[in-house]
Amino acid sequence: MNDEKHSIIAAMSIRPRIDRESRTLQVMFKIYCRNKHGNQVELCSSCQELEDYSLDRLDRCPFQEGKTTCANCPIHCYKSDMRARIRAVMRFSGPRMLLAHPILTVWHYLDNRRKKPFKPGVSAETSIK
Ligand code: SF4
Numbered sequence: 001m002n003d004e005k006h007s008i009i010a011a012m013s014i015r016p017r018i019d020r021e022s023r024t025l026q027v028m029f030k031i032y033c034r035n036k037h038g039n040q041v042e043l044c045s046s047c048q049e050l051e052d053y054s055l056d057r058l059d060r061c062p063f064q065e066g067k068t069t070c071a072n073c074p075i076h077c078y079k080s081d082m083r084a085r086i087r088a089v090m091r092f093s094g095p096r097m098l099l100a101h102p103i104l105t106v107w108h109y110l111d112n113r114r115k116k117p118f119k120p121g122v123s124a125e126t127s128i129k
Pocket residue numbers: 057058061062063067068069070073074075076077078117
């Protein structure tokens with residue numbers, strides 16, 4: 001699915017922020033595994049394990065639609081080894097996303113400008129201490 005179709009679906013979703021980030025993660029894993037492990041269609045088992053873990057973390061994120069990017073998160077819910085692995089994926093794939101997925105890249109940049117997350121239904125000032 002291209003970025004435009006995904007943007008329309010995300011806008012219709014009740015979790016557009018989470019859906020968009022899920023899509024961004026999947027794109028980043030594809031870029032990483034294709035370039036690092038030579039897999040054109042499916043992810044290798046190691047990348048698939050990390051993608052599943054990341055999507056699960058996202059699904060359970062306490063901030064949901066109020067989240068910032070995980071890099072700016074004060075909680076960092078990832079296990080330390082998984083965090084090191086996802087950082088490597090982000091570092092590699094982030095700069096390579098712009099040409100192939102410009103809309104997702106711009107959204108990711110905008111999401112990254114939110115430095116503090118908030119919990120939906122709780123004011124931004126009181127949700128994170
Ligand atoms: S690291 Fe923070 S923002 Fe990312 S999924 Fe975990 S709790 Fe949510």
